[in-house]
Amino acid sequence: MKDPKSRTIFAGVDGRTDTELPEWYRERRGGVESVTFAEAIRDLPQAxxxxxxxxxxxxxxxxxxxxxxxxxxxxxxxxxxxxxxxxxxxxxxIPTDSYSIINPVDVYGPLEEILREETIDGTPLGDVMFGEIRRYRGGGEVHMDIMFDGLEVRLPGRSDPITMGVTSGYDFFGEHAVYVEGFAQDGYCSNTMRSLTDKEVIKHVGGVRNFRIWWEEILAQVELVADDLFEFIRDAQEIDLDFSELPFTVTEFYSLLGFPDYLAERAAGDAEANAASSFEIDVWTLHSGDTYALTHFFQGKEGASLDQYVGIVNDILFNPEGTIERVSDDLQERVDQFEEREDALRGWF
Incomplete structure (x- = not known):
């Protein structure tokens, strides 16, 4: 993704916590200093x-x-x-008269209250929260990842967990006042998994909801997803695609799903490198390939530009049969188009 104007790493909800970044996260951030979430939010530009x-x-x-x-x-x-x-x-x-300003403290202040009260294994969520805030366009556009150490999925054979949380953000330019959706980051490879819940959006126009209730509902959804994610991954590991018997390569698999060539090539390279066989690859490894490509090599912006590919990525994991059917249909459509062009060319001779 395009580099933000600035990044802020946070750990713990406020100064009353003594939270440290998880080791896997700290190592990938190069030992950068962190602040508390409350401090980071209050340092964001207002409007x-x-x-x-x-x-x-x-x-x-x-x-x-x-x-x-x-x-x-x-x-x-x-x-x-x-x-x-x-x-x-x-x-x-310069918005219309119907525009409603929602500043970051209005949104994330109620979240701070909930995180001090809600617990995981007896520990307040505020004591185990960590993540990153990214600023764009002079701080008028903000995106953040909020994760909870211990709310996680652990896969056999891996020492680092897949940590659950939410990704959220807002802007002052009229696009969206605030959004939030389920999110996870794989500590094994730093790949991010987005849209794990339906995206909730509050626009700049219209009534503003009670943000405390809003956050309570969202966090409850994330906990449910954490319970289910392991089962989806385990099922995906049991479904193999034998590319030696398929009429397309691994790279073409991603291209047929709609990925641009540069992402398809990166995804295929990662999937082949992590599969036991470069020809027989399970669905979880295929999913990890495209999350790797999107996380580390996507050239667009966060937001709608990224979201168009996130849905494709998630379908590989959560709807593998539908994904395979879609690839087959797209391939057949291309074959039909080729045959039509071939027939048209023959008509000229």
Missing amino acids: VETTVAYQNPFTDEWVETERFNALVEPSRAREQATAGEAEMDSLFH
């Missing part, structure tokens, strides 16, 4: 409304209008007022 004006093209006068308000970052606006300039532009967006 406030301010009056908008336009310049009359005939008089060059600036005329205020009540039809719109600008969204600006207040600390940057103060810096511009006192120093004459700011390191980053204070303006985020």
